Amino acid sequence: MILELDCGNSLIKWRLLAAGAEVVDTGIVDSDDALIAAISQSDSPALAACRLVSVRSDEETQQLKERLTATFGIACHQALPVEVWNGVRNGYRDHQRLGMDRWLVILAAVQLAEGKACVVLDLGTAVTADLVDAQGEHQGGFICPGIPLMRRELQTHTRRIRYDPHWASGERYEAPGRTTIEAVERGCLYMLKGFVRTQYELAQEMFAEGCEIFLTGGDAELVKHVVPGARIVPDMVFAGLALACPLENE
């Protein structure tokens, strides 16, 4: 059994894979403690190894790896930056600076695009867009705040926007808001949709020959209607992780 981890800024997504890459268990947790507890409780046979990607600090990531090794006796293989992978070239001036989650969704997108240009949008704590041409040359990308950050900024820097985000989850309406919570939640949703729509327009300009557009991350569903033909791929980070980090015992 292989343990896979995607350590984002807000949440850790985990999966357990059996032979043949069959997903036998999966979960989302908000801390290292909750992760260890969830894996311990999962009634799966012994773990053989762990592979992970992290956008957390090196210290936090190292600490988690050591804990996993101590608790489950497994080696942890971490996806690390490379300039070129299988013909896909990282477009950053310093390839090590590109977020590893972005690099992995780029690899997965190129594979799914089957020779076409592609754009991949990952909508999580932050929202990222990455553009790759048909030759596998990453053209760079964009980063902007996701819904959780936009909401928090408004609450932090104003005096009268105060509400429990718990009550906001599930807000999907687009009519003008008649309460603060409605106005903020719907306004942030429009910001997100506007960004995604702009990426679509840019892709049309840059890739006149056509391109595939992929959406992933926790908030992908919120914007799926903004881009005609966009494909939602929920586990794109994991798909890229398997490409970048193959394990012997798979």
Ligand SMILES: Nc1ncnc2c1ncn2[C@@H]1O[C@H](COP(=O)(O)OP(=O)(O)O)[C@@H](O)[C@H]1O
């Ligand atoms: N089951 C869930 N638990 C928590 N957040 C979720 C869930 N499903 C969707 N979301 C949304 O996903 C976003 C976080 O996305 P995610 O891709 O996990 O972020 P990150 O990789 O930055 O940790 C939150 O804005 C939240 O609205």
Ligand SMILES: CC(C)(COP(=O)(O)O)[C@@H](O)C(=O)NCCC(=O)O
């Ligand atoms: C842009 C990100 C914060 C996105 O993180 P996420 O929302 O997935 O938690 C992450 O990819 C990151 O820390 N990147 C390093 C900076 C860069 O890519 O330029």
Ligand SMILES: [K+]
């Ligand atoms: K993201």
